[in-house]
Amino acid sequence: MNFNNKSFTTNSCPKIGIKIHETNNNSFSNKNIFESQNINIMNNQSKLTKPVNYYNTTLDTLDLDIDNYSLDDLYHLFNIPDKQLNDVSLKDAKQIVLKMHPDKSKLDSKYFLFFSKAYKTLFSIYEFQNKSTKKTFKNEDYYDESNNAILDNVFKNNKDFKDPKNFNNWFNKSFEKHRIENPIEEGYGDWLKSDEGIMDISENVTKGNMNEIFEKKKKQIQALTTYNGVSDMFSSTLGGSLLTGDSTFTTDSYTDLRQAYTETLIPVTQEDFEKMPKFSNVNEYKSNRDRIDSTPLSKVESERILLRQHNDMDQQSAALAFKYAKESEKAKRNQQSFWGDIKQLTG
Structure with a gap:
């Protein structure tokens, strides 16, 4: 396995525990990969116009839990610095995966499985971005008939479940254990019970210093304001965001309960007012x-x-495709865990 490296830079790897260092080696053979467990997994310099940072990663400290990787981490893993998925970048990424195969690299299969899973995630994102055909939705039954026997055995082997109260208690606990939490739909119950968002003014407010304290608070709010860039004048959507749950369904102010309580002070300071042009007449x-x-x-x-x-x-x-891919994978694991718990009850 040869990795031709033309330039090297000292950098920090996106994952903890992975050391990156300079090297003068121009190639790695299967033998020294197996002995040192060091491998350069980034070989995507061809057809790129910008310099490439080569990552020499110690495989025995590589985090093999794909759930710990963000989308940017996957871009770094396959050396896609411009974050653009296309036929060329995916082809180079696939070559990296193939070179990690145990028959070629003489490494443990867990590395090949990890890189394969990472590649499949990027490929699913690419398909999501470039899908041109519309899917025809059909009413399909996703229920597995083989689960009927398992459920029958649950009630047969657990007489306590014949009492609806006992079954409901078990089901509620199992539901809380396996459900996928969506922070956007959690509501504000816990927030309303906490002191979060309450304006904390430790100073003694008087009529003389009230304006000064409010100006100070406005500047603090301005410093925390997120700038999202210039928006289009016209939009074909309602202006909401699937990623953050933002919604502008109506033009009325404060349609959101939390927003009404946390944005009670408009962060326009006297300094901002002085910068605005003034006119004496129309x-x-x-x-x-x-x-x-x-x-x-x-x-x-x-x-x-x-x-x-x-x-x-x-x-x-x-980002949206990556979010859905992570949620889909988690849903599959939770479903397997749910039926695994049920099978234990039938044992």
């Missing part, structure tokens, strides 16, 4: 508006903005 205001440059964007600038928006949409769709 004519001055109109004259200032007339001086605003309304020249349409040039073709180059328009294409640059469109490209940026396209890249942003790609990143959002990739």
